[in-house]
Amino acid sequence: MMNTQGRPTQPDAATGAAPLETFTGNRGLQIEEPLIFEVGRPETTGVDLPAAPAHASRLGGHARTAPIGLPGLSEPEAMRHYVRLSRQNYAIDLGLYPLGSCTMKHNPRLNEKMARLPGFADVHPLQPLSTVEGAVALMQELSHWLLEMTGMAAVALSPKAGAHGELCGMMAIKAAIAARGENRSIVLVPESAHGTNPATAALIGYKVVPVPARADGTVDPEAVKARLSPDVAAIMLTNPNTCGLFERDVVAIAEAVHAAGAFFYGDGANFNAIVGKVKPGDLGVDAMHINLHKTFSTPHGGGGPGAGPVVLSAALAPFAPLPFIRLEAGRPVLVETEAGTEAGERPFGRLTAFHGQMGMYVRALAYMLAHGADGLRQASEDAVLSANYVKARLADLFHAPYGDQPCMHEVLFDDASLEGTGITTLDFAKAMIDEGYHPMTMYFPLVVHGAMLIEPTESESKASLDLFIATLRDLAMAAKAGDTERFRQAPRLAPRRRLDETRAARSPKLSWTEPAPIAAAAE
Amino acid sequence: MRYHPLTDADRADMLAAIGAASVDELFVAVPADKRLAGLLDLPTTKSELEVERLMGRMAARNTAAGDVPFFVGAGAYRHHVPATVDHLIQRSEFLTSYTPYQPEIAQGTLQVLFEFQTQVARLTGMEVANASMYDGSTGCAEAVLMAHRLTRRRKAVLSGSLHPQYRAVVETLGRMADDDIVALPADPTATEDVLAAIDGETSCVVVQSPSFYGHLIDLRPIAEKAHAVGALLVAVFTEVVALAAIEPPGAQGADIVVGEGQSLGNPLGFGGPYVGLFATREKFVRQMPGRLCGETLDADGRRGFVLTLSTREQHIRRDKATSNICTNSGLCCLAFSIHATLLGEAGLTRMAALNHAGAADLADRLAAVPGVTVLNDTFFNEFTVRLPGDAAAIVERLAERGVLAGVPVSRLEPGRPELADLLVVAVTETVSEEDRAAFVAALAEILP
Numbered sequence: 001m002m003n004t005q006g007r008p009t010q011p012d013a014a015t016g017a018a019p020l021e022t023f024t025g026n027r028g029l030q031i032e033e034p035l036i037f038e039v040g041r042p043e044t045t046g047v048d049l050p051a052a053p054a055h056a057s058r059l060g061g062h063a064r065t066a067p068i069g070l071p072g073l074s075e076p077e078a079m080r081h082y083v084r085l086s087r088q089n090y091a092i093d094l095g096l097y098p099l100g101s102c103t104m105k106h107n108p109r110l111n112e113k114m115a116r117l118p119g120f121a122d123v124h125p126l127q128p129l130s131t132v133e134g135a136v137a138l139m140q141e142l143s144h145w146l147l148e149m150t151g152m153a154a155v156a157l158s159p160k161a162g163a164h165g166e167l168c169g170m171m172a173i174k175a176a177i178a179a180r181g182e183n184r185s186i187v188l189v190p191e192s193a194h195g196t197n198p199a200t201a202a203l204i205g206y207k208v209v210p211v212p213a214r215a216d217g218t219v220d221p222e223a224v225k226a227r228l229s230p231d232v233a234a235i236m237l238t239n240p241n242t243c244g245l246f247e248r249d250v251v252a253i254a255e256a257v258h259a260a261g262a263f264f265y266g267d268g269a270n271f272n273a274i275v276g277k278v279k280p281g282d283l284g285v286d287a288m289h290i291n292l293h294k295t296f297s298t299p300h301g302g303g304g305p306g307a308g309p310v311v312l313s314a315a316l317a318p319f320a321p322l323p324f325i326r327l328e329a330g331r332p333v334l335v336e337t338e339a340g341t342e343a344g345e346r347p348f349g350r351l352t353a354f355h356g357q358m359g360m361y362v363r364a365l366a367y368m369l370a371h372g373a374d375g376l377r378q379a380s381e382d383a384v385l386s387a388n389y390v391k392a393r394l395a396d397l398f399h400a401p402y403g404d405q406p407c408m409h410e411v412l413f414d415d416a417s418l419e420g421t422g423i424t425t426l427d428f429a430k431a432m433i434d435e436g437y438h439p440m441t442m443y444f445p446l447v448v449h450g451a452m453l454i455e456p457t458e459s460e461s462k463a464s465l466d467l468f469i470a471t472l473r474d475l476a477m478a479a480k481a482g483d484t485e486r487f488r489q490a491p492r493l494a495p496r497r498r499l500d501e502t503r504a505a506r507s508p509k510l511s512w513t514e515p516a517p518i519a520a521a522a523e
Numbered sequence: 524m525r526y527h528p529l530t531d532a533d534r535a536d537m538l539a540a541i542g543a544a545s546v547d548e549l550f551v552a553v554p555a556d557k558r559l560a561g562l563l564d565l566p567t568t569k570s571e572l573e574v575e576r577l578m579g580r581m582a583a584r585n586t587a588a589g590d591v592p593f594f595v596g597a598g599a600y601r602h603h604v605p606a607t608v609d610h611l612i613q614r615s616e617f618l619t620s621y622t623p624y625q626p627e628i629a630q631g632t633l634q635v636l637f638e639f640q641t642q643v644a645r646l647t648g649m650e651v652a653n654a655s656m657y658d659g660s661t662g663c664a665e666a667v668l669m670a671h672r673l674t675r676r677r678k679a680v681l682s683g684s685l686h687p688q689y690r691a692v693v694e695t696l697g698r699m700a701d702d703d704i705v706a707l708p709a710d711p712t713a714t715e716d717v718l719a720a721i722d723g724e725t726s727c728v729v730v731q732s733p734s735f736y737g738h739l740i741d742l743r744p745i746a747e748k749a750h751a752v753g754a755l756l757v758a759v760f761t762e763v764v765a766l767a768a769i770e771p772p773g774a775q776g777a778d779i780v781v782g783e784g785q786s787l788g789n790p791l792g793f794g795g796p797y798v799g800l801f802a803t804r805e806k807f808v809r810q811m812p813g814r815l816c817g818e819t820l821d822a823d824g825r826r827g828f829v830l831t832l833s834t835r836e837q838h839i840r841r842d843k844a845t846s847n848i849c850t851n852s853g854l855c856c857l858a859f860s861i862h863a864t865l866l867g868e869a870g871l872t873r874m875a876a877l878n879h880a881g882a883a884d885l886a887d888r889l890a891a892v893p894g895v896t897v898l899n900d901t902f903f904n905e906f907t908v909r910l911p912g913d914a915a916a917i918v919e920r921l922a923e924r925g926v927l928a929g930v931p932v933s934r935l936e937p938g939r940p941e942l943a944d945l946l947v948v949a950v951t952e953t954v955s956e957e958d959r960a961a962f963v964a965a966l967a968e969i970l971p
Binding site for chain 1: 524525526527528529530533534536537538540541542543546548549550551552553554557558559562563564565566567568569571573574575577578579580581582583584585586587588589590593595597598599601605607609611612613614615616617618619620621622623624625626627628629630631632634635637638640641642644645646650651652654655657658659660661668686688689691692694695696698699700701739741766767768769770771774783790791792793794795796798808814815816817818819820821822823825827828829831832834836837838839840841842843844846847848849850851852853854855857861863864865866867868869870871872873874876877879880882883884886899900901902903918919922927930934935937938952
């Protein structure tokens with residue numbers, strides 16, 4: 001039996017779970033919160049609006065006849081509902097968030113303030129262009145920074161997230177190949193790549209051919225050459241890669257790819273390690289998306305929104321999608337339709353309505369301006385320094401499969417050090433939760449067993465890194481000492497214990513439904 | 524730099540622990556001849572005050588919607604968002620958390636997603652909704668791909684009711700994936716015969732209601748015809764507030780409902796970030812793109828929520844995934860959901876009525892201006908007028924008079940003389956009676 005707040009009211013015969021020790025189920029500051037559908041009422045509202053003036057309806061026969069079923073809450077109730085829920089989340093503002101490949105760094109509030117200026121937040125994408133010159137100027141300024149940092153020829157700002165940027169880059173490549181009168185069907189993707197790479201290539205009809213890594217975790221140019229053919233359209237290569245390593249033979253790979261008439265798509269998910277240190281354009285990249293929500297710290301927001309502008313080489317620049325900015329005598333002009341294009345501009349189409357993630361552009365540009373060229377380079381260096389520091393201090397207790405070389409902004413361990421303990425990477429991660437940390441990225445990349453990918457970022461003080469390191473060392477020693485309960489029962493101190501994901505997938509419950517009346521349920 | 528906690532002394536200590544002489548030794552894998560010797564050719568670090576000055580200057584060169592009588596819609600709408608919404612979405616625990624991959628410490632985000640999915644399902648009249656797409660237009664393209672997977676066909680019919688930029692997004696993906704996209708001509712008068720375009724090879728027919736031109740479209744006969752030949756109906760909306768006033772697409776036989784959720788909780792923001800709403804029938808859920816949040820129990824038997832059915836997704840299925848989407852619109856979902864909770868059924872219904880009454884009033888006033896014709900018999904908060912002249916030019920002249928009058932169709936459909944005199948006009952609860960009067964007066968003044 002559950003009460004309305006989802007708590008057992010008596011020991012559960014099926015699970016053996018005991019009821020919680022307090023009457024309310026709350027534990028001090030940790031307050032349980034029911035669903036809005038359990039506490040809200042359709043007649044309650046937290047927004048006072050005047051009644052609509054009487055007017056003949058123009059809805060024709062289309063007026064809604066059935067109720068929607070939307071509960072409302074008064075303003076104080078709504079405030080509590082969401083504040084209580086918020087306190088069940090971990091956050092970068094609470095502590096170190098070492099999710100490798102995700103780049104959980106400090107989110108400056110200046111950026112939020114700038115994004116809320118009415119001149120940015122309260123402008124419509126289709127109001128006359130004469131009334132949004134500042135917005136277009138901001139897009140041009142952001143483009144300038146991105147192009148200087150990457151050494152590329154053009155940028156398509158509109159992609160809405162990293163995976164959307166990949167789609168943009170791969171579409172530009174497909175269009176460029178078609179413009180040569182060719183049709184190529186294969187895309188090479190290293191096995192360590194993010195899942196979005198193969199998914200993106202497949203989305204527009206490419207066959208994905210994996211490229212294995214060599215023993216040191218990087219891609220061997222010979223392995224690439226062996227797979228190149230006139231049917232290969234592109235390679236999608238993440239650099240630094242998801243093992244946290246810079247692809248040391250990237251230039252040779254780029255040359256081989258170009259010699260075969262194919263393109264080099266660079267996944268820029270890890271660009272944050274190299275900003276100000278090396279330009280992707282100098283390495284032979286033809287297209288690369290930049291996750292503004294990673295490298296330039298627009299907040300992750302519990303899973304978005306992101307933004308994934310794509311920088312393009314001169315070969316791909318003509319195919320940039322609509323809308324794009326053209327400079328006319330130094331003045332930025334927003335080109336929104338095919339009809340607005342000029343000779344040499346051959347946009348492959350459109351990826352989204354309107355102009356992209358303006359709110360993210362504002363935040364990212366504020367971040368860039370605040371850092372400047374010096375601060376951006378420092379951020380890359382500190383991120384790389386911090387990851388190598390964690391690696392060095394854990395080297396005796398954890399196994400780094402590619403540990404004999406420096407890592408970039410993240411360090412990859414496998415689960416070899418847990419062998420024989422009966423403790424898995426998952427158990428280890430959950431034990432970190434009890435210690436007040438968000439776990440590292442687990443089981444990714446897929447190329448090492450039980451992967452633990454740690455990205456501390458440049459936002460941590462040395463004291464913070466030292467406590468984190470000490471905690472991981474304590475856990476590793478507890479694991480070796482056979483204290484399996486500390487791991488298998490974890491987390492014990494989080495708002496929830498381990499959740500049954502199998503149950504969730506077996507009979508999916510994806511929306512709230514009115515519980516059956518008690519009498520009916522008892523039958 | 525104020526965002527970087529490490530001191531030079533820390534850096535020296537850390538390098539010593541690593542056994543490196545300098546930080547550059549850590550970049551040894553970067554080809555030496557490619558490493559940058561000096562700084563990027565960009566300005567150096569700036570204080571908060573300096574950044575505010577620079578950006579404030581750019582912002583000041585834009586006309587904020589709130590400063591003028593404002594009638595621009597066509598896919599993005601200016602509604603009043605309660606202060607509570609913007610406060611709550613800036614809570615650190617919502618703003619600065621990642622995708623909830625560790626559910627034990629992400630129940631806040633997950634419960635919000637579960638509530639969001641339920642709200643969207645109810646508004647659209649569907650059984651299940653996902654945890655969001657990037658926006659309405661990309662969601663629309665994903666809906667077409669989902670229909671292709673479900674029907675194993677590859678021909679989509681796009682009604683002329685569809686927002687022209689949504690059409691362009693679907694066409695672009697279709698062209699790249701070698702799918703067949705049949706786009707019917709723009710339909711400003713809601714007189715097209717979409718049924719005639721549906722045949723045995725059709726995977727789905729995509730219809731927007733309220734249409735881009737504001738017309739309310741009866742989806743039932745379209746659903747019937749589609750289902751009769753084994754095709755699906757994808758129903759699109761760009762103004763989610765309309766769903767409080769009109770019969771939801773789910774009740775009219777739609778198989779996939781997709782649209783823009785910006786209207787609730789999210790600012791205009793020059794076009795993004797927005798939040799794509801995506802709903803379907805339970806039996807289709809395993810072909811759905813995007814994240815899904817589901818209910819389950821924890822080890823103590825307590826209710827909790829997790830991301831589920833992830834075997835559809837790219838991080839598990841890679842090139843066999845239903846979509847490549849990863850990051851979606853989490854924080855925009857939160858804003859949507861809070862606004863919807865604050866409004867509730869009573870508030871949202873009243874807000875919808877205010878929108879409709881304001882639009883009806885303006886339509887009547889504009890129809891009374893000599894030379895102006897309202898094309899719509901039916902509409903919610905947006906309609907199309909035919910002006911006695913080039914609509915884009917008239918909009919510019921009205922802008923000079925401090926009225927942002929709407930979207931000239933030619934902005935999105937250039938080079939089509941038959942559409943050049945059409946203007947799409949939106950009215951929300953933020954538009955006052957004085958605003959409407961100012962619009963009509965300014966228009967009457969500039970027309971011959």
